[in-house]
Amino acid sequence: MAEKKNVSRRDFLKTSGIAAGALVGGGIIGGVIGANTRQDTAAPSGGEAGQSGGAETTEAVRGLQFFKNQSEFAVLQQATERIFPEDELGPGAIGLGVPFFIDHQLAGSYGENSREYMQPPFEVGETTQGYQSRLKRNELFRQGLQKMQQEAQSRFEANFVDLEGEQMDEILTAFQDDEVDMQGANAQFFFRLLRQATLNGAYADPIYGGNQNMDAWRMKGFPGHRPSYINEIESEDFVEMDPHSVGDMLT
Amino acid sequence: MATTLDKVDVVTVGVGWTGGIIAAECAKEGLKVMGLERGQERSTADYSMVHDEYRYAIRYELMQDLSKETITFRNSRNQKALPMRQLGSFLLGEGLGGAGTHWNGQTWRFLPYDFEIKSMTDAKYGANKLPPEYTLQDWGITYDELEPYFDKFEKTAGISGEDKNPFWGTRSSDYPTPAMKKTPLLSKFETATSNLGYTPFMMPSANLSEAYENPDGQQIAACQYCGFCERFGCEYGAKTSPEITVVPAARETGNYDIRFGANVVEVLKEGDRVTGVRFIDTVTFEEFIQPAEVVVLTSYVMNNAKLLMVSEIGEMYDPETGQGSLGKNYAYQILPGASGFFEDQMNVFMGAGALGMTIDDFNGDAFDHSDLDFIHGGSISMTQTGSRPIASNPLPPDTPAWGADFKKASIENYTRTLSVGSQGASIPHRDNYLTLDGTYKDIYGMPLLQLTYNFTDQDRALHKYITERTSEIMQEMGAKTVVGRSPISDYDIVPYQTTHNTGGTIMGGDPATSVVNNYLQHWDMENLFVVGAGNFAHNGGYNPTGTVGALAYRCAEGVIKYSQEGGSLV
Numbered sequence: 001m002a003e004k005k006n007v008s009r010r011d012f013l014k015t016s017g018i019a020a021g022a023l024v025g026g027g028i029i030g031g032v033i034g035a036n037t038r039q040d041t042a043a044p045s046g047g048e049a050g051q052s053g054g055a056e057t058t059e060a061v062r063g064l065q066f067f068k069n070q071s072e073f074a075v076l077q078q079a080t081e082r083i084f085p086e087d088e089l090g091p092g093a094i095g096l097g098v099p100f101f102i103d104h105q106l107a108g109s110y111g112e113n114s115r116e117y118m119q120p121p122f123e124v125g126e127t128t129q130g131y132q133s134r135l136k137r138n139e140l141f142r143q144g145l146q147k148m149q150q151e152a153q154s155r156f157e158a159n160f161v162d163l164e165g166e167q168m169d170e171i172l173t174a175f176q177d178d179e180v181d182m183q184g185a186n187a188q189f190f191f192r193l194l195r196q197a198t199l200n201g202a203y204a205d206p207i208y209g210g211n212q213n214m215d216a217w218r219m220k221g222f223p224g225h226r227p228s229y230i231n232e233i234e235s236e237d238f239v240e241m242d243p244h245s246v247g248d249m250l251t
Numbered sequence: 252m253a254t255t256l257d258k259v260d261v262v263t264v265g266v267g268w269t270g271g272i273i274a275a276e277c278a279k280e281g282l283k284v285m286g287l288e289r290g291q292e293r294s295t296a297d298y299s300m301v302h303d304e305y306r307y308a309i310r311y312e313l314m315q316d317l318s319k320e321t322i323t324f325r326n327s328r329n330q331k332a333l334p335m336r337q338l339g340s341f342l343l344g345e346g347l348g349g350a351g352t353h354w355n356g357q358t359w360r361f362l363p364y365d366f367e368i369k370s371m372t373d374a375k376y377g378a379n380k381l382p383p384e385y386t387l388q389d390w391g392i393t394y395d396e397l398e399p400y401f402d403k404f405e406k407t408a409g410i411s412g413e414d415k416n417p418f419w420g421t422r423s424s425d426y427p428t429p430a431m432k433k434t435p436l437l438s439k440f441e442t443a444t445s446n447l448g449y450t451p452f453m454m455p456s457a458n459l460s461e462a463y464e465n466p467d468g469q470q471i472a473a474c475q476y477c478g479f480c481e482r483f484g485c486e487y488g489a490k491t492s493p494e495i496t497v498v499p500a501a502r503e504t505g506n507y508d509i510r511f512g513a514n515v516v517e518v519l520k521e522g523d524r525v526t527g528v529r530f531i532d533t534v535t536f537e538e539f540i541q542p543a544e545v546v547v548l549t550s551y552v553m554n555n556a557k558l559l560m561v562s563e564i565g566e567m568y569d570p571e572t573g574q575g576s577l578g579k580n581y582a583y584q585i586l587p588g589a590s591g592f593f594e595d596q597m598n599v600f601m602g603a604g605a606l607g608m609t610i611d612d613f614n615g616d617a618f619d620h621s622d623l624d625f626i627h628g629g630s631i632s633m634t635q636t637g638s639r640p641i642a643s644n645p646l647p648p649d650t651p652a653w654g655a656d657f658k659k660a661s662i663e664n665y666t667r668t669l670s671v672g673s674q675g676a677s678i679p680h681r682d683n684y685l686t687l688d689g690t691y692k693d694i695y696g697m698p699l700l701q702l703t704y705n706f707t708d709q710d711r712a713l714h715k716y717i718t719e720r721t722s723e724i725m726q727e728m729g730a731k732t733v734v735g736r737s738p739i740s741d742y743d744i745v746p747y748q749t750t751h752n753t754g755g756t757i758m759g760g761d762p763a764t765s766v767v768n769n770y771l772q773h774w775d776m777e778n779l780f781v782v783g784a785g786n787f788a789h790n791g792g793y794n795p796t797g798t799v800g801a802l803a804y805r806c807a808e809g810v811i812k813y814s815q816e817g818g819s820l821v
Binding site for chain 2: 082083084085087089092109110113114115116117118119121123125126127128129130131132169172176195198199200203204205207208216217219220221222223224225226227228229230232233234235236238239246249
């Protein structure tokens with residue numbers, strides 16, 4: 001997909017109407033000039049602006065920050081792949097790095113619910129009152145994945161990761177329909193969390209470890225971080241553009 | 252033991268739009284102003300990494316840290332209120348600029364009808380149009396009285412718009428900057444609504460169509476249509492926010508200081524006057540007292556109400572008796588609408604927070620309600636705010652929520668879906684109110700604010716009627732499939748709806764039924780002012796910030812007048 005237009009720094013400054021003086025010491029100069037400098041150096045041949053930084057990092061070493069037991073991580077891999085599978089449009093959750101994204105998120109403030117109200121007393125409320133469990137997300141994920149493995153054993157006498165796709169779907173559906181008993185939380189809530197985390201990992205900026213090579217954005221037609229659409233916003237036609245990572249803003 | 256600081260003329264609690272406006276106006280008059288902000292300093296330089304949907308829109312980077320403070324919630328008085336442990340239905344802000352940093356910029360003046368809603372409804376439809384449990388009341392001010400303050404706020408913010416709406420109040424001057432670009436997607440809405448006999452116009456926007464210098468000499472840049480407004484700060488300084496306008500204007504006077512990490516926990520009083528506020532340094536947890544001649548509560552709806560409650564200022568509203576005003580008339584926003592699935596791909600990822608077109612043919616009392624079982628209505632708009640891929644996974648009916656079919660359909664429809672939505676008015680009800688929670692506390696040991704709220708029959712009727720209108724518009728726009736939003740049942744605090752919370756510290760003409768007078772001066776404490784969307788006696792059919800800005804300018808005039816003359820201003 002060729003880019004139709006690049007927004008040059010000069011065009012940007014012109015259209016944004018920011019006086020040059022206003023830029024000095026402001027937030028914009030570092031970002032904008034930095035982004036363009038980086039693009040320029042990434043495409044020394046003088047062709048169109050280079051690929052974003054995300055592509056350069058795809059060979060990075062992968063590892064686990066939260067899961068200790070690889071069999072739990074393997075269940076996560078297969079479950080997320082069923083939620084967002086590889087198909088003719090492009091990679092699924094595994095190919096996009098979603099399980100690594102979730103692992104990394106569970107190791108940090110997301111997994112620890114560190115910006116959420118976790119004070120007792122904990123009581124079971126109405127659905128409309130939202131999450132009331134004392135479990136942190138990383139505790140809920142471990143329990144949920146272990147329960148998936150147990151369901152695989154009790155239903156099919158096999159490991160979850162060795163099941164046929166339809167069998168995995170049957171188990172995921174049981175969670176979705178709240179038909180699996182969990183401790184301190186309910187299965188439906190866990191399923192929704194798992195589904196949302198999968199989408200987060202697929203479509204978040206690649207700086208988080210998912211959306212590898214920005215392929216999920218390519219599938220969807222989302223160009224990622226672009227400083228401006230002022231030259232395209234009035235276009236009658238759909239504008240296809242190569243995506244860029246917000247990592248491009250780093251100078 | 253608290254440390255007592257030097258006395259100032261005016262202290263504001265919170266530095267967003269209202270705190271910034273009060274500060275700028277008072278400091279220009281020579282008053283010494285201190286802004287106490289529980290969050291941190293931030294500026295355009297802090298928004299260079301904002302094009303990150305996950306961090307800002309999904310993980311709420313700019314929002315309130317609920318581990319420190321939240322609210323509790325229940326649908327009705329016979330339930331036990333439980334803490335809102337995670338953000339969802341609405342997004343409370345934090346830090347310099349407050350919600351004025353992460354807003355979209357849709358900037359409206361409430362209708363003349365809104366300010367006199369009770370009188371006008373009674374006059375036209377009789378006193379029994381709504382059952383008595385709807386605690387509808389006038390605001391104690393008219394549109395014409397508030398017009399100069401609307402004008403002032405719009406000039407400060409440089410609002411881009413066009414005066415082509417036949418249903419809104421008379422304007423003393425045109426918009427400071429021309430309307431934003433009318434994109435091909437907006438033209439679809441314009442053509443469809445025109446065909447249906449309505450009057451579309453460009454939405455008034457705080458994402459500016461061109462660079463602008465406001466009357467305070469502050470510069471606002473031109474919008475780049477990057478599609479990252481709501482939940483984000485603007486890296487261009489092109490979405491008007493307090494930290495690029497009123498805050499620097501106040502600072503340039505030399506009469507204004509802001510103390511960050513200052514979480515106010517109490518308004519101090521002596522007899523029938525307030526003497527200052529007590530706050531806790533959020534880093535050291537040291538206690539300080541900031542004495543002041545005038546205290547202005549300029550935090551969000553929730554904390555303005557909570558501070559009055561924990562400080563025992565004013566009479567608490569009692570839903571059993573209807574007596575008392577503090578916590579009364581909490582309202583929200585009703586959100587009818589319809590989605591349309593189209594054949595061709597569209598540039599939905601481009602946009603701006605207030606890039607839209609609107610019709611007001613079904614807002615306020617622009618249409619006859621004689622045969623309808625509700626009052627008011629809502630503005631109906633199509634906006635192009637920039638769809639983002641995590642949150643936007645449009646699915647036609649009967650598509651599964653995960654798996655192969657989900658993936659195909661959500662990818663296919665991401666660039667092929669538009670929606671028309673309404674900011675529906677929210678009419679107050681006896682059982683919807685704010686009070687203090689008896690169980691849960693914040694990290695400073697103060698009780699959490701408790702919200703009791705549910706949708707009403709009025710809300711359900713309004714939602715159904717307006718959803719039908721939006722579906723008709725979407726049909727006319729040529730969608731191959733039109734899906735109206737599901738009827739509303741019980742209010743659910745989990746899914747995001749809107750950060751248009753109102754009421755609890757309402758304004759009015761009568762001390763028995765309102766917390767503040769029409770200068771936003773407290774009825775019981777003449778040197779205490781309370782300003783924000785909490786003053787709304789009901790919520791109208793628009794986004795609230797334009798009206799909040801006008802009230803803040805009105806309040807600033809009141810504070811200045813009070814500082815010179817003293818006494819009640821009404």
